[in-house]
Amino acid sequence: MAGSTLEIKDLHVEIEGNEILKGVNLTIKGGEFHAVMGPNGTGKSTLASAIMGHPKYEVTKGSIHLDGEDVLEMEVDERAKAGLFLAMQYPSEISGVTNSDFLRSSINAKREEGNEIPLMQFIKTMDENLDFLDIDKDMAQRYLNDGFSGGEKKRNEILQLMMLEPAIAILDEIDSGLDIDALKVVSEGINKMRSENFGCLIITHYQRLLNYITPDHVHVMMQGRVVKSGGPELAQRLEAEGYEWIKEELGIEDETVGQ
Ligand SMILES: Nc1ncnc2c1ncn2[C@@H]1O[C@H](COP(=O)(O)OP(=O)(O)OP(=O)(O)O)[C@@H](O)[C@H]1O
Ligand SMILES: [Mg+2]
Numbered sequence: 001m002a003g004s005t006l007e008i009k010d011l012h013v014e015i016e017g018n019e020i021l022k023g024v025n026l027t028i029k030g031g032e033f034h035a036v037m038g039p040n041g042t043g044k045s046t047l048a049s050a051i052m053g054h055p056k057y058e059v060t061k062g063s064i065h066l067d068g069e070d071v072l073e074m075e076v077d078e079r080a081k082a083g084l085f086l087a088m089q090y091p092s093e094i095s096g097v098t099n100s101d102f103l104r105s106s107i108n109a110k111r112e113e114g115n116e117i118p119l120m121q122f123i124k125t126m127d128e129n130l131d132f133l134d135i136d137k138d139m140a141q142r143y144l145n146d147g148f149s150g151g152e153k154k155r156n157e158i159l160q161l162m163m164l165e166p167a168i169a170i171l172d173e174i175d176s177g178l179d180i181d182a183l184k185v186v187s188e189g190i191n192k193m194r195s196e197n198f199g200c201l202i203i204t205h206y207q208r209l210l211n212y213i214t215p216d217h218v219h220v221m222m223q224g225r226v227v228k229s230g231g232p233e234l235a236q237r238l239e240a241e242g243y244e245w246i247k248e249e250l251g252i253e254d255e256t257v258g259q
Contacts, residue, residue: 002030002196002197003029003030003031003167003195003196003197003198003199004029004030004066004067004083004167004168004197004199005027005028005029005030005065005066005067005199006026006027006028006029006051006064006065006066006071006084006168006199007027007063007064007065007066008024008025008026008027008047008051008062008063008064009025009062009063009064009065010023010024010025010061010062010063011023011024011025011047011050011059011061011062011063011064012059012060012061012062013043013046013047013050013057013058013059013060013224014057014058014060015046015056015057015058016056018257019060019224019257020043020046020057020224020257021043021046021047021050021224021225022043022223022224022225022257023061023062023224023225024043024047024062024221024224024225024226025226026047026201026219026226028168028199028200028201029199030167030168030195030196030197030198030199031194031195031196031197031198031199032199032200032216032217033194033199033200033202033213033214033215033216033217034199034200034201034202034215034216034217034218034219035201035202035203035204035210035215035217035218035219035235036201036202036203036204036219036220036221036226037203037204037205037218037219037220037221037235037238038220038221038222038243038255039222039243039255039256040256041256041257042221042222042223042224042255042256042257043221043223043224043225043257044172044203044221045089045172045203046224046257047221048086048088048089048170048172048201048203049086050064051064051071051079051084051086051170052076052079052084052086052170053071053072053074053075053076053079054076059072066079066082066083066084066167066168069082071084077109080106080109080110080164080166081109081110082167083166083167083168084166084167084168084169084170085160085161085164085166085168085169085170086169086170086172087154087157087158087160087161087169087170087171087172087174088157088172089172089173089176089203091145091153091154091156091157092144092145093143093144093145093146093147093148094143094144094145094146095143095146096143097143097144098140098141098142098143098144099139099140099141099142099143099144099145099156099159100126100140100141102144103122103126103159103160103163103164104117104122106160106163106164107122107163107164110164125163126140126163129159129162129163130159132162132188132189132192133155133158133159133162133185133186133189134155134181134185135152135155135156135159139152139156144156150176150177150178151177151178151179151182154174154175154176154177154178154182154186155182155185155186157171157174158174158186158189158190159189161189161190161193162189162192162193165193165198166198167197167198167199168198168199168200168201169193169198169199169200169201170200170201170203171190171200171201171202171203172203173203173204173205174186174190174202174204174209175204175206175208175209176205183208183209183212184212187209187212187213188212190202190213191212191213202215206239207235207236207238207239210232210235214232215231215232215235216231217229217230217231218230218231218232218234218235220234220238220243220246222243222246222247222250222252222255223252223254223255223256223257223258224257227246227250227252228246228250243255
């Protein structure tokens, strides 16, 4: 089976009456890694939340389709079941649910009833991935993200990614707060996912991450839109020169989402 395609067209999103996204166009196909960069407050996380269906974010115009299916018509759980995944910039802490139970329920929610993952297979895959990501085995039995350090939360998001094997993943600042070793481990995890059946949108501020994960496409967001796209060399230029040249080129004074 060829990979999935996520197609975002002219997406406009409002939060409590304020328009944040003002016409985002982006297509991500299986096998492709896209990086989204851009200054603070330009709508990157809003895009991620809108794709996953956060209730606060109201789509007022435009469309999101996954393999031709209307994502905006789907509930959040249906989006996950259809193959979408979001690693959040600030993952929530859920007390009372262990990491392991959460993962097993999430995997089973994606499978047909009566075709749940066998417990032994789950444990084996979990152990392999914990090893790969160098996560302490005890973390599996702790409550989800409860008291996890910043870096542990980010590793744990990649554990979820590797366990759930989504068709399209959105990773929002997966590199923030990681030490150098963790950055390498997390990058290796993401790289391990690379296949025709996996597409990825990586939101990041730093070329540092892109030294480990080579994106096929790099996009810059300003004012709630993708204002520039290119290859990996675009990220390198941003690292060296910042965003001022893009603002000059496009005649943008304030890059943030004006109210
Ligand atoms: N739930 C919300 N309620 C009110 N305003 C919001 C909400 N979410 C986002 N915004 C506003 O929308 C704008 C864009 O925010 P967003 O989080 O998408 O930016 P970002 O590009 O991810 O920034 P950063 O690089 O700092 O993470 C900001 O002005 C922010 O205050
Ligand atoms: Mg953000």
